[in-house]
Amino acid sequence: FSLVQTYSILECFPDDIRLGPSKFTLKRYLYQNNREHVFHGRRINVFQGEKLVTYNTQTVFQKYISFSLKVSKEAKAMQHFGDSPFAMSAFPNETDPIGINTGMFIPTLEQQGTEEQKAKWLSLAYQEKIIGTYAQTELGHGTFLRGLETTATYDPKTKEFILNTPSLSATKFWPGGLGRTANHCVVVAQLYTQGKCHGIHIFMLQLRSLEDHSLLPGIENGVIGNKFGFGTNDNGYLKLNSVRIPRENMMMRYSKVLEDGTYIKPENTKVTYGVMVLVRSFIVRGAALHLAEACTIAIRYSAVRRQSELTPGGIEPQILDYQTQQYRLFPLLSTAYAFHFASTNMTETYERISKQIEAGRLDQLPQLHALAAGLKAFTTYAGSAGIEVCRICCGGHGYSHASGLPKIYVCEVPGCTYEGENTVMMLQVARYLMKCHRSKQQGKTLPGFVSYIGEPMEKNSRMDDKVSFTCIVKAYKHRAARLIEEAAKQMQSFIQSGSPAHEAWNKSSVQLFLAANAHCHLFCVQNFIDSIRNCKVDSNTSKVLNEVCQLYGVHGILENLGEFMQDNFLTGQHAEYLQKKMLTLFDVMRPNAVALVDAFDFPDHILQSCLGRYDGQVYQALYDYAKMAPMNQTEVHSTYYTHLKPLMSADSKL
Numbered sequence: 001f002s003l004v005q006t007y008s009i010l011e012c013f014p015d016d017i018r019l020g021p022s023k024f025t026l027k028r029y030l031y032q033n034n035r036e037h038v039f040h041g042r043r044i045n046v047f048q049g050e051k052l053v054t055y056n057t058q059t060v061f062q063k064y065i066s067f068s069l070k071v072s073k074e075a076k077a078m079q080h081f082g083d084s085p086f087a088m089s090a091f092p093n094e095t096d097p098i099g100i101n102t103g104m105f106i107p108t109l110e111q112q113g114t115e116e117q118k119a120k121w122l123s124l125a126y127q128e129k130i131i132g133t134y135a136q137t138e139l140g141h142g143t144f145l146r147g148l149e150t151t152a153t154y155d156p157k158t159k160e161f162i163l164n165t166p167s168l169s170a171t172k173f174w175p176g177g178l179g180r181t182a183n184h185c186v187v188v189a190q191l192y193t194q195g196k197c198h199g200i201h202i203f204m205l206q207l208r209s210l211e212d213h214s215l216l217p218g219i220e221n222g223v224i225g226n227k228f229g230f231g232t233n234d235n236g237y238l239k240l241n242s243v244r245i246p247r248e249n250m251m252m253r254y255s256k257v258l259e260d261g262t263y264i265k266p267e268n269t270k271v272t273y274g275v276m277v278l279v280r281s282f283i284v285r286g287a288a289l290h291l292a293e294a295c296t297i298a299i300r301y302s303a304v305r306r307q308s309e310l311t312p313g314g315i316e317p318q319i320l321d322y323q324t325q326q327y328r329l330f331p332l333l334s335t336a337y338a339f340h341f342a343s344t345n346m347t348e349t350y351e352r353i354s355k356q357i358e359a360g361r362l363d364q365l366p367q368l369h370a371l372a373a374g375l376k377a378f379t380t381y382a383g384s385a386g387i388e389v390c391r392i393c394c395g396g397h398g399y400s401h402a403s404g405l406p407k408i409y410v411c412e413v414p415g416c417t418y419e420g421e422n423t424v425m426m427l428q429v430a431r432y433l434m435k436c437h438r439s440k441q442q443g444k445t446l447p448g449f450v451s452y453i454g455e456p457m458e459k460n461s462r463m464d465d466k467v468s469f470t471c472i473v474k475a476y477k478h479r480a481a482r483l484i485e486e487a488a489k490q491m492q493s494f495i496q497s498g499s500p501a502h503e504a505w506n507k508s509s510v511q512l513f514l515a516a517n518a519h520c521h522l523f524c525v526q527n528f529i530d531s532i533r534n535c536k537v538d539s540n541t542s543k544v545l546n547e548v549c550q551l552y553g554v555h556g557i558l559e560n561l562g563e564f565m566q567d568n569f570l571t572g573q574h575a576e577y578l579q580k581k582m583l584t585l586f587d588v589m590r591p592n593a594v595a596l597v598d599a600f601d602f603p604d605h606i607l608q609s610c611l612g613r614y615d616g617q618v619y620q621a622l623y624d625y626a627k628m629a630p631m632n633q634t635e636v637h638s639t640y641y642t643h644l645k646p647l648m649s650a651d652s653k654l
Contacts, residue, residue, distance in 0.1 A: 092606045093293075093404075093411045095233040097181040098131055104279060105132030108186045111274040112202055112251035121184075121204065130210070133175045133182040134275075135238055140169025142417075143424045145188070145200055150240065152203050154193035154247070156261040161203060161250060163189060163243040171239050174418070178236030179223030183208040185238070186251070193261045199269075202251040205243065218243040229410025268362050273369050274354065276419070280372040281346045283415045287379035288339035290412040291386050295333045296597040297404055297612030298390035302329065303594050304616045305395070320593060326586040328393050332386045333589075333596060334552035337545075338524045339379050341531040346375055367448055370432035371523070377422035377429075378520035380415035387412055394611055402625040404609025423513065426520075430487065430512035433519060437488045449523060452477045453484060463574050467581045469529050472553040476522040478569050479560070483515035518563065525553050544592050551585045554578050 106125050109118060124130045141147040149170035152161045165171055172178070178185065184206050191201040208215055215221055220239040227235065250257060254266035302320035310317045319325050349371065353364045391398040391405040398405055416422045433453070436446050440454045457478055463471040490511050494504035505512070532545045557564055558578055564570040589596070604614055610621035631637055 092608050093290075093407045095176060095230050095411075097177045097232070097234050098128070099233075100133045100176040101125065101128065101131050101182070103282065104134040104275060105182075105184070105186060107275045107278055108134060108202060108251070109204075112253050114252050117204075117248070117251065117253075130184045130206075131177070131182050132184040132186065133177045133236075134188075135172040135175045135178060135185045135205075136188040137172065137174045137418075138169060139171045139173045139237075140167075142174075143421045148188060148190060148200055150187065150189040152187075152189040152191050152201065152250070154191075154257055154261050155244075156259065158244070159247045159259055160244045161247065163187060163203065163205065163240045163245065165239040165241070171237050173224060173237045174235050175238070176230075176233045176235055178221065178238060179234030180236070181234055182236075183210060183213065187238075187240075191250075191257070191263075193257050193263050196263075198255075198263050198265070201255060203245060204249040204251070205240075205245055207238075216243075229407070229414070268365075273365065274357065277350055277368055277372040279419050280376040281343070281350050283419060284339070284346055284372075284375045284379050285343040287383035287412060287415060288336060288343045290408050291332065291339060291383045292336040292597075292600045293408050293602055293607060293612075294387040294390035294405060295329065295336050296600055296602055297408075297607060297609045298329055298393045298398075299333065299593050299597045300613070300616070301394050301397075301403075301611040301618060304618050320590070323583070323586060325393060326590065328389055330551060330586055330589055330593065331555040332389060333593070334548045334555065335382060335386060336600075337548050337596075338528045338552045339383070341528050342375055342379065342524050344531070345527050346371060364447075366432055366435075367450065370429050371449075373420060373425040374429040374516060374520040375523070376415070376420065377425035378517065378524070380412065381422055384409070384413045384416055397611055397622065400610075400622075400625075402610040402622055404607050404612060407608070426513050426516040427509060429516035429519060430509075433484050433515060434488060434491070434512075437484055449526075450519075452522070453481055455481070457481055458569075460568065461570050461574055463570070463577060465577045465580065467550065467554060467577055469550070469553070472550070472557070473522075473526055473529065475557060475564055475570060476518070476525050476553070479563050480515065480518040480522045482567060482569075483511070483518045483563065487511040487515045514563070518560075521556060521560075525556065528552055544589075544596070547585055547588055548596065551582065551589065554582050554585065558582060 106122070109122050109125060113121070121130065125132060136145070136148070138148055138150065140149065149166055150172065151164045151166055153164070154161055172187070175182075175185065184204065187203045187205045188200050189203060191198045206216060207219055207221060218241045220241070221236060223234045223236050247257060247259065256264040258264065299320065302325055303318050305319045306316035307319050308316060310321065320329075349368060353368045356362075356364055387405065387409045391403070391409065394403055394405065397403055401407065420428075433450070436450045436453050439446060445451070446454045455477070458474065461471060461475055461478075463475070487508055490508045491504045494507050495501060499507065528549045532542070532549050535542065535545065537545070557570070558575070561570070561575060565575070598614075602612075604612075610625055611618055613621055626632070
């Protein structure tokens, strides 16, 4: 399984990785070019023994400016990749303070603004003459958007909206770049006009002077303090005291407020979901990326590290040869591949349905929203847990920042809560599934992927010891369809017993969560199989990808065996087939494991890991890292004179 074959695998991957050998070389050039910049080199050369530099906001700004200049200089090469190689090289596993400007602020203007509004603000945002953020989350409310308290009250006399923070819990809290970077933001607030509340809408607000960056009247703004990670991003808070903005600052592509205060509602309130879905697609892709990075580090290290004895008196084996290490790492490797393909599908689905929405067709929007919410939750849960397993698999060295794993973990774990807390996201998927179930009961045809809900359920699996893809998919479909059916029946039972619908929902929420989780798991399995069938690769590469895919499906069943056996669809004999198949797959994947992570193509300066080095020189890198620790720069540390020496003196009294 050679490097040439890894090119074939790369062709199956999304966006900037679907390149082939010639573009692959170009991508490497872009990585290297950005790496050699004066601002980047001192961080990256930790692998030659230089000091590891911790980013701060000032350093990131320097990197961002040089990054922007390089993007313009390399515009021709960039047409194949977007800015991905530059961003990853400049800020490996970090967030830059201006990222929200391109990730959320600009897409909001593009999707929610009128042509006049886009003409007014978009070119300024593209050129970063204005720098924006997205102010939605508040101290007291996050995922429950209808509970947001910030108000925008229309004054027909002055043709202005008055923005207010009516309580402490209404303070905008957490938006990236809000603390000290952004000079504009889009504010999500409750719209009041003619004495009536019309729910949340989006408003453009200038925060700071474009002359000296000072705050404008009525605005209180600052950073929220230290966080679990993301030290390079000035997440901020915002309070508004009767701040007036022109009527034209309300995003009016779909809903409008006329000069006299008359409100015109949109044809479909869900058209505002676009930016939310886009950001969740980024999160899914991030989960795939971060888990792939962690697997790369852990598997490379496991191929270098030797420990104990497999054969009495023999040489110490690579720890990757231990079946227990394979049991922990190989399923995560298969999951990283599955998530890559899932993120590709989601991005393509978003782009396709967005075009339909632009054309006024909204029938696919509920399915897209459910897919985005479900995959966001499913992948970030699994990604966060998987990165921690990778750290444990690296033993004591995994606890060191030199491993690169702590930084990956703190970059991934917030995905479980931002842009929608995961449990709530799964329950949103469940709500969509319950609508699909009702449609099935009414004899309607279900669209696209959810059509399996309307298919007849087989009572027993026909799986044999080959554990075919067909049998795997049928098992996942049966599990998801059964759990959806049981959740619907449980809710109906509570309602028939006299519980109000909302109370029945809450009493059934665990079952609903399980149904949504099974639905998302099915999607990832089915999509993985479909994706590798559509890959145009050589037979050897296809064989390896099939093994990785089969492991993902088999391991997922074994990890959730109770849900597959609960109604006797699978039996103890089937469980035995699955267990044997999993162990066989470990054996056949072992020779290809390092090549499979090399195929992700993370250069050393992206991983920033002494343990995951491409050349395998782990121990030298750890030693060099230790030597460069600040406390090692003097033989006798200052604390000896200030504390230890007085403590140890004869006159010391404890």
